[in-house]
Amino acid sequence: MSHFSDINLNKQLQNAVSDLELTKQTPIQEKTFSEILSGTDIVGIAQTGTGKTIAYCLPLLQELSYSDQKNPRILILVPTRELVVQVVETMESLTEYISCRIVGVYGGTNINTQKIKLQDGADVVVATPGRLYDLALCRALQLKGIKKLVIDEVDVMLDLGFRFQLINIFELLPERRQNIMFSATMTEEVDELISSFFSRSKRVQIALSGTPLDNISQIKYSVPNYYTKVNLLVHILRNKEELKKVLVFVSSKKIADRLFEALEEFFISDIAVIHSNKSQNYRFKSIKKYDEGTCRILIATDIIARGMDLDKISHVINFDTPIYPENYMHRIGRTGRAEEKGKSLLFYTEKEEKNKEFIEDLMNYKIPVSEIPEEVEITQQLTEEERKSNGKNFYRNVKKV
Known part of the structure; x- marks a missing residue:
């Protein structure tokens, strides 16, 4: 070099x-x-x-x-x-x-x-x-x-x-x-x-798209549903000493807004959200707060995050497992810059397991598993999308029988 x-x-x-x-x-x-x-x-x-x-x-x-x-x-x-x-x-x-x-x-x-x-x-x-x-x-x-x-x-x-x-x-x-x-x-x-x-x-x-940076450590959590993901995320984000600057990735604008509403009551001014439906002024203000350190947690969609140049991100949290494994590489590449240490956390449900496997195949690396802490509530509450998905799966299984 x-x-x-x-x-x-x-x-x-x-x-x-x-x-x-x-x-x-x-x-x-x-x-x-x-x-x-x-x-x-x-x-x-x-x-x-x-x-x-x-x-x-x-x-x-x-x-x-x-x-x-x-x-x-x-x-x-x-x-x-x-x-x-x-x-x-x-x-x-x-x-x-x-x-x-x-x-x-x-x-x-x-x-x-x-x-x-x-x-x-x-x-x-x-x-x-x-x-x-x-x-x-x-x-x-x-x-x-x-x-x-x-x-x-x-x-x-x-x-x-x-x-x-x-x-x-x-x-x-x-x-x-x-x-x-x-x-x-x-x-x-x-x-x-x-x-x-x-x-x-x-x-x-320069390097294959599936080559993770050596200075980024990765862990994964198997989580049953959306609301348990929220509970786990709240628990993890409370550790302000370790999680100094966090970028939370989600798969859609709808989930970004929903997650922001769920987390806002816990972290108030410490959290912001950006996606393409937000006004330009709102997006610029959110990024400025995050970049200057007055806001610790930023929720973002994949596409909008590719337009940002942000430094010193300590943790990337994949709240949703991306469908395209290359997007996982782009996400985690946001941390561990300039030879600093970074950490990536991946949340995946049973429905997202295949996507997780594609990511591991691309990297030729099995991400270490971390257990959900005992103090995190594992809830049975489901989103409307999860209820519909479960209903479809049940109907398919009945037809097979």
Whole structure:
């Protein structure tokens, strides 16, 4: 692993990197820096939390010269508003000693405000696909000067249904450009997009998607139902000394809200929830509180969490077992960053057992079992969904007899 001081960064970027206290490159940064700098089309595959944003920002800024032209030369597409904000913040930190105009645009806010920002000119535009396309169609943003296109978290983009918007955007861009894509997983959809539009791209993969980080310890709990999961979670979260900053993952927006209501009476201002149905202002405030440490527990869905760059998470709790085993890897990759120790807890019911087995097969690792503490109430109370599911199973068994 090489140091940032060993690579050929200009003095201004070296100073910014030093201010950020970045010393060693991560594997994805080391393997892609020279490739991006050389102008090669590249697809980087690396787990969440491996430094992908810095991996593309540094070489792009190294090559970016001063210009007073109004039209942007670098376009960075990301799937969520939160990720636009994170990438803009990273870019602004790296350009502390460089004259560089960076504009972030996303939906859910007044488009006229963004039009005014763009009128002043931009070197780099960071955008969600929908809002970018709207701005391009109304001619508030000219894309003819784009020399570098970055598509970050491309797997999440496709999960969110942005394929159509991406293809429309490609048609507005000049053919002669460098294409840089980053993804946490190589799904069939991602592979098909690359084959169709970026067939000459060089692929750089850092570790398999099923490779857990060595500094993350994992345990699992077999739990009979939702409300027992809640009781177990309350018991675990009461240990404030050990669980200093906790990210709780759930499978849906509905469960996120339901769990927040159940936990709020125990933890009051110590807990927040975010998902795509929450207003932008609410989401930003929740993330800020969590990031600054005034809120210890954050409940999040998989997709929205992929747009966040959060540090010093002590524990990731998988309240639901994800259907796709790769999502488990993204979840637990939120803890144990920057060589710190992290811990992952997995709750699974009988219905989720197969999903748990798929995760263990992917990792080639059996997660150690932990018993539910005696003081945790194992309740027979079921959610409406669990009652319906049990009824269907009972009916199937009767038919078999």
